[in-house]
Amino acid sequence: MPTVSVLIPRVPRRPEQVLPYAALVEWTHACRLWQGQALLVEPHQAFAYAAGAGFRVPVGLGVTLMGLRHPYEAASQIRSLAMITGHPVVAGFGPGSRDFQRTLRSEPYASPLTAAREYLTAVRQGIDGRIGDVEGDYVTFRGQLAPTPAPDVSLGLGVLRPGMARLAGEIADVAITWLTPAPYLDEVIRPALREGAEKAGRPTPRLVSIVPMAVAAVDRDPAELAHVSNAQHVAGPHYRDMLQRAGSGISAQDTPHVAAKRLVECGAFLSGTPDELVGAIAGFGDAGVDEVVVNVTGVHKALGHKAAMDDLKAILRATA
Incomplete structure (x- = not known):
């Protein structure tokens, strides 16, 4: 059974909106509090705010986008966060979509793999206090960065396809996936991670999967929750390509609702009773996942904070 963590299921507009989820990690067996890239209340600052409010919990950044900060600044922010929380930090990075790259750089990376290799190498040198x-x-x-004692930082790469997985195997401590069905992880991503690690003569990185899910109820349509949770991702060419490789059956001609139904059918979005969700989480463990991050963003968007918190508590109780 993999360890279980919690994703903040909203983009906070005020830092205090992070506190209930930090408290949930503080008071339960959840391993870590995660947040993806947010462009309102920025994740590093949000986690530091929670620590200052008394919730000094382990955190994960999954993933932040490389183009938003120079590696020197990234290393400084991550190490600061480890020092403020007093806990090891998992810091994941990714190049983002080609449109996002174009927004920041005037043109996309000609080679996202090369960009990620250079970026993570530089951040690691900064974290380690090397020149x-x-x-x-x-x-x-x-x-x-001036060398100083601090909790450990694990550097991660956002991974969707085999090329980035092989690179993560070579240079990362953690591979972080989003919306990836368990069989795809087992058959495609894990072998690529091992291949990269063997090439570099190092251990295979840990695998963390951020998995969208919802507790089933008679008044809930799993496809609708999958849609509100992941419509933006499914529209992205890199996500659509990954889902096609995973056998989802998603095509460019699908309406958003049909695409969302396919997410449920292929196991990219999980729906069921708490015990059924625990079984599905265990299936991710069988596929080689070390940590599953419970993502109830769809519930929060469709039904609000209380419903999302109720789902998180029910899933954590069932996994205890």
């Missing part, structure tokens, strides 16, 4: 020596196609890093 940076990266002079790449996309990243230049010559600075140094």
Whole structure:
């Protein structure tokens, strides 16, 4: 059975909106509090706010987008967060969509794999207090963070397809997936991680999967919850390609609701009783996942904070 963590199921507009989820991690067996990239209350600041409010819990960033900050700044922010919370931090990065890259850089990365390799290498040098020596196609890093004691930082890569998984196997501590069905992880992602790790002569990175789910109820349509949770992701070419590789049957001609139904059918979005969800989470463990992050964003968007919190509590009780 993998460890179980919690994703903040909303983009906070005020920092105090993070506190109920930090408290849930503090008071239950949940391993870690996660947040993806947010462009309102930024995750590093939100986690620091929660620590200042008394909830100093382990946190994960899954994933933040490389183009938003220089590796020196990224390393400084991550190490600061580890020092503020007093806990190890999992810091995941990804290049983002081609449209997002174009917004920040005027053009997309010609090679997202090269960009990710250079970026993670530079961040690791910063975290380790070494003098940076990266002079790449996309990243230049010559600075140094003053060495100081701090909790450990695990560096991660957002992984959807085999190429990035092989790279994560070579250079990352953690591979972080989103919306990836368990069989796809077992048959495609894990072998690619092992291949990259063997090439680099290092252990295979841990695998963390952020999994959208909802407790089933007579008045809930799983496809509707899957849609409100993941419509933006399914519209992205890189996510659609991954889901097609995973055998979801999603095609460019699908309406949003049909695409959402296919997410449920292929196990990318989980719906069931708490005990059934525990069984599905165990299935991710059987596929090699070390940590499942419970994502009830669809419930929060459709039904609000209380319903999302009720689902999280029910799922955590069932996994205890």
